[in-house]
Amino acid sequence: MPATRDGKTWRSQFYYEDWQGVRHKKNKRGFKTKAEAEEWERNFRQQQRKDLDINFENFVEIYFTDVENRLRESTIKNKRYVFDLKVTPYFKKKKMCEIKTSDIRAWQNELIKQGYAPTYLKSINNQLAALFNYAVRYYDLNDNPCRKAGSIGKSKADDMEFWTKQEFKQFLSSMDKKPEARMAFMLLYWTGSGNKAAYRGMGSIDFFAVARSVFLVGRIEGEPNTRAVVQIKNNLAAFGHPKAFMLSETGFRWLGDYEITADEVLGGIAPKANKLEQAKQMLRELAETTNMVQSNEIFEMADKQGISKKTLENAKKELGIQAKKINNSWYWELDAVKQR
Template identity: 40%
Template sequence: MSVKKMTDGSGRWYASFYYRDAFGAVHRKKKEGFARQSDAKKYEDAYAKQHSGSCNMTFRSMYELYLASCETRLKEATIIKKRHIFRDKILPTFGDIPVGSITPLMIHQWQNQMMRQNFSSTYLRTINNDLAALFTFAERYYGLSLNPCRKEPRMGKRDAKVMQFWTLEQYRKVIAVVDDPELRMIYEILFWTGMRRGECLALTVSDIDLDRKTVSITKTLDRRHGLDVVTSPKTENSNRTVTLPGPLCDGLRAYIEGLYKPSQKDKLFHRSPGFVSAAIKRYAARAQTPAIRVHDLRHSHASMLIEIGCSPLLIAERLGHDSVDTTLRIYSHLYPNKQADVAAQLSALT
């Protein structure tokens, strides 16, 4: 192992050393350009620990390994969110501490610090889940003997206390004041199909089958660094075909006919996700109706399906949930409203 000054006269340092990987194989590593000798030595030590398969490395080094693993398994949008959470909420506290030295008390104190900030309960749960996922990764692949997250209850809540949605009457009040044809069509689709905002904005002419009254959902749109990026849907079950009510088909037919010489590959909509989200609040204020998020149109659709008696399985298929359990977890609080109807129907049979 060697840390020496470079011979190009720059005054910088390089590190050249051998390390043994998790399989026992020996490799040589060289990196140049360090401003100080101590920086080169620090890099050498961190790199060797990171690739040795042990938990002597710092939390930051483990994070780099964890994120590299995630990049082969998760969507880019999810990776970007993880990077932001770790950079702003987790690494400042744990970054320089050896992974194996982090205790449940440290996790507890970090949670207290996060809970003092004005974060929603669902965001707190997301932050905690990302931290717990890294320790599970370290436990599974790097022999972490004590997973400190297993000793400390997770902070936050998986679902928000109150779910916002519009009734059919409220929706009709708002849609009546939407004077932009493109936005009106977007909101119509979201309310009557329950699809996600990105799924709607990624639709092309070929996705609409007006004869069969269906829409094929095979992609989603994200906004990254000011550019539209179309990728595969959120999950495998998000790939689905959704039936359309007759009036929505009529509206789509008129909308498509109003486009200028559309090809089958042309996008139906050209508004950004942020614009669509901001506009719905303005229209709600104009209609004197409580403001909701665009995503809450999806909840509005689900609540309407529950109200008309659709089964959880049908709702899960229509919304593209991974399982019926997901549907019941999100919307279970709406089902007790149907208990009186069940009791009345059972009474009629006696």
């Protein structure tokens, strides 16, 4: 049944048989053009077929309709993300039965050119291979072209490298046109020094568990030549008082007792820093990477570090930060912080 006019839009209305041979009527309205209505009918009919003479994008929908009942919601979301961005756009209109090993190799080469991490390449390739395995098993595809093409990437990542603050600032500058992604990375970076810092960075848990006594040595913020020694585990006697020492061109010198905790050493918080000072320090560091941040995002960062909204507002006032409304959202201008 051809597409028909429905007021100012077009309607697609037709009959089809489901997988049990039962006849149904399909009716969908709201298409802007006749061509859109007819294309929707073609795609729907293709998805009801049991052979592979259908477009790749339509078979992807068949695949997801089946597996979404068998996999966790988070798994489905991840698979859908990979297909929508990295797979379907490349093979979109190509027939499933016509995709060859050479097509897979060409697609793999395009991915490799993007400079993705080896583990990410492996993950993307595995998703496409899983789709073709599904086609082989349930739709009688003769062979999986991904298997002949070979895999790409690595299953295990190489040793991890950490960014310095300067490298992170350089990375952020490349994301000016992606404000949501930029803010997500900023949130992760600046809240990494939150509470319970002593539970992070301990290296091997097994080593920490069997040791009778464990000392933490770390830098002290604002004192580049000073290091603190804090005992964080002691099964032999009472805990010792934190100590500090200084490193200089002339050598090593003990400074004696020092008032600082393990969380302050690992968390990058100055000794005895109150919440107001902590809030001001967070804003200063934030100002080093950006000139303007949405107020809600700053409140979220502060909350993760145990800083109240009132304390943050006081820090904002003391640092001379001005708020500006843009498109119904409030932003904090951080330029003033750099001058203090």
